[in-house]
Ligand SMILES: [Ca+2]
Ligand SMILES: [Ca+2]
């Protein structure tokens with residue numbers, strides 16, 4: 001279902017495939033790993049400096065090693081085993097805490113609003129980034145309407161990705177419509193509609209596309225489509 005998006009990503013150099021060196025497969029239904037996220041962000045944001053390379057010991061020989069070194073040199077990642085941070089954990093799925101850190105550093109958010117927006121990230125390595133993401137208005141929390149928790153260890157869902165992108169890209173509008181039936185009353189329904197109105201998402205059941213599947217985890221294919229429509233011409 002993401003064939004055109006995947007082709008765009010490949011032709012623009014943002015993705016290469018999932019079975020290197022042959023790379024004749026994309027694996028659109030796999031969850032996004034940290035290594036893949038590194039590659040997507042590096043290519044989408046055109047980072048080129050790898051700082052001399054080999055920032056981490058656990059990606060040696062990985063197809064993503066160069067992109068991971070570029071992401072680290074750009075200051076968007078530091079590693080996965082603080083404080084030593086000599087590992088990147090390229091095969092682990094992207095969590096909400098990690099997504100917060102990636103977005104805050106890539107978009108340059110600095111204001112943490114005084115800190116401690118959430119109670120369940122206290123003392124975690126991502127607390128500062130999560131507070132900055134919240135202060136920038138890109139996240140509100142994971143337990144509405146109270147929203148005193150961020151759930152930093154959960155994997156990123158499609159609904160959450162919709163909300164992150166709508167707020168980070170500052171997509172606005174009043175009457176965006178009601179395209180999908182499976183998000184009625186969902187906390188992200190308005191974000192999903194704004195994302196769809198901007199052409200960044202179409203739905204999860206083509207060709208009918210009357211569903212969004214807001215609680216499914218983000219897959220590689222979906223990430224490809226989101227980035228293509230958000231960043232593509
Ligand atoms: Ca390395
Ligand atoms: Ca906190």
Ligand SMILES: [Ca+2]
Pocket residue numbers: 178179180181182183184185189
């Ligand atoms: Ca709806």
